[in-house]
Amino acid sequence: MRIWKIWACAAAIAFAMSGASDRAAAQTYPNRPITLVIPFAPGGSTSIVGRVIADKMAQLLGQGVVVDNRPGAGGTVGTKFVAKSDPDGYTILLGYTGTLAIGPSLYKDVGYDPRKDFAPIGMIGNAPSALVVHPSFPAKSVAELIAYAKANPGKVNFGSAGVGSVNHITGEYFARSAGITLVHIPYKGTGPALTDLLGGHIPMALAPIPAVHANVAAGLLRALAVTGKTRNGLMPDVPTIAETGLTGFEASLYYGLVAPAGTPRPIVERLNKELQAALASDEVKKQLAADGTEITPGTPEEYADFIDKDEKKWSELVKASGVEQE
Template identity: 75%
Template structure:
């Protein structure tokens, strides 16, 4: 009986391995969806579409980008977390949904460590502090002085509650000792559109969505939120250079799948993602968006998400924003 049981166990293992190999060979066999948890026009959408186009070519299947905005990205994130873990519904991960929301919302509806499987990192980029040309401040120091002279009367826009722009703005206000009023939008695109129209004087928005308008003179760039200047706006100083000590708040992008997605699917997607990021075409497009490419293994991205969530939970606390 022991011999029969051992043989049966071996057969089951062999069948399992065989099904995995077969699955790896046939995946993907239909269209893949990349969920971007924000409306079109924002930086996450821009990055997601660049990656989707190249990975589609590499995988031999169509990849559509599905923009599902709402609640600072948590609507789309929850939808992906509850999706079938078959490799056909993925999310373009972003600092706001994977690192900020768990601290900002008492119940975000998902756990970034338990409900998602990391596929790999894409890159990182700073936010930018930009103002309408009619705003009197031409430097960060002047903006701080103006806000101190007009407490609670200066508004700033962001992609929504719980986004990097929101928390970065609150963090800036706390660091500078000023009171500014947050105006949430349903994405970076709408926020920048209202800023261009003069409906708000200031915004913390991803550099990808503001650089073109700054170069065209339609907006004034006061600072970027990284510790180094960004090639997209080389003449715009960092917050640290502008006098805000130790200021560092960059956003990161990556690709994640629902928990339970088979390992062979994750490996195949990671290989395609890394190949895409190594292509000259993708490098050029992401650099034009101000994104620094940082490819990784699934394990490295998991470690990054863990550390990033801890970092931003501290920034949420430092910003003074109360959990919702």
């Protein structure tokens, strides 16, 4: 009994000291620059959103927030890097539907668990994608695209940010729903995919609206549809895929911030506080709205719950599309 009491007392002291240490760390946090890992190449929607948030949070935190683009394997390379990083609040990740909801189902050994290996900080926002084609492509509507693909099976290529990215699975989901065959061309990010699309090297791509709307407005790309439940404010004349006849079709991506599991709670709370302040600022609201991103702020717990539900949804789409990787 005496030994048990000594052990219990020691455990209580250790717990108290741990809590005190976490609070002390939070009081001095941050005292050096923070690295925000974006798991895709520069130029895509993740970089657009991530850099807006990084710039504003740097002002609010009083420390630099350095963006580190780490592309590869549909964003899972950079995501795994953060999962294995020190949980001290100085390496955080721009979480994304492709990496936290799709990757774990797409790959047999993705190298991280979206529920266990991260401490959610908070959601940023969501945005649908656009189905865009090069102006030289003969289809001017989704119906014409489907008819063309049926007449030319296996000859219509589409680009995405990489194997396992949201728009890869969305493309497979679209093809399956339409009863057509599309050939996926993976790139190391949305930026490289759009470069090839603009150059006419591929005829079609699925890409986030923030990354394509300027080129659509300039007539350099043609938007056939958007993947959300409703039309997007940046492209009000472009129908949803569901409107074109594929009833019930909907696929949007979500962004948020996460840190490695084990990051002290006070640090997570500090980051969430400044993230909420950033999202509430007129400057960030204007920048994200201009890029078609709907702000959806929330608590760490709300984001954790969303990650769980989003992973379940997309895992079903991955299995239904039959695109699991070794």
